[in-house]
Amino acid sequence: TQHGPGSPDAIHITLPAEYYRLPLGMVVGGSVLGMFRGGRRESWRFLAENAHRAPTTMQGWYFYQKTKNYRVMLGALKGGGADGLRLGLTGLGWVGFEELMRRTGLDDVREIGAGVGTASVFAGIYRLPWRAARQAMLLGLITGTTLRILRYSVESTRERAKQAEAAE
Incomplete structure (x- = not known):
């Protein structure tokens, strides 16, 4: 027998577009917002943790800024992932409730x-x-x-x- 997309025994799952548009859109929006919020939060945290030991040399200043930038980027990625996941799950719940309402008439x-x-x-x-x-x-x-x-x-x-x- 022939197996492939056109064969009669192929399994096809068709999802309506609204099932994935809303959750994916919310993941993207949540990730963008979370990256801004997480980066800003990590920037303030780094400044608070290192306020007592300001760099005194030019090399120290560059190292301080480099470390701060890396920490801000990591905080932005963590915040983006967390908020994107949270909002994506909320969107998935919304779509689930809509489908539940549809199936109950x-x-x-x-x-x-x-x-x-x-x-x-x-x-x-x-x-x-x-x-x-x-x-x-x-x-x-x-x-x-x-x-x-x-x-x-x-x-x-x-x-x-x-x-x-x-x-x-």
């Missing part, structure tokens, strides 16, 4: 459910006090509702365009 409000569900998981993981958890869920509700309104407007615009095209 609540497709019309999947963004709202994903927003509130993600905020609830976030509040549970970080053990937020009740007031902060309520605020997080309210923010998730607002975000989900905004995305639902945007999806409705895109769908209605596409439908009107199809009707106008069919009328011509």
Whole structure:
């Protein structure tokens, strides 16, 4: 038998684009933000740890700056990785909640459910006090509702365009 992409016994997994767009976008955004934050944090830490021993020679000054730059780069990479992973997992959770809402027949409000569900998981993981958890869920509700309104407007615009095209 023939094995390859065109053979009848080949296994194909097709993922809708929304399953990987949001988490990957959040990984990239989180990595960029984390690199800025991690680099700045490491820069301040290095300055605080070495304030009592400032370099006195030109060679010492260059070595100090070189060491600081390497530490800042390492801190930026660590911060970028941590924040990228954290936001990527949050995006994956959002997509998971959307799919859960879709499979339970609540497709019309999947963004709202994903927003509130993600905020609830976030509040549970970080053990937020009740007031902060309520605020997080309210923010998730607002975000989900905004995305639902945007999806409705895109769908209605596409439908009107199809009707106008069919009328011509």
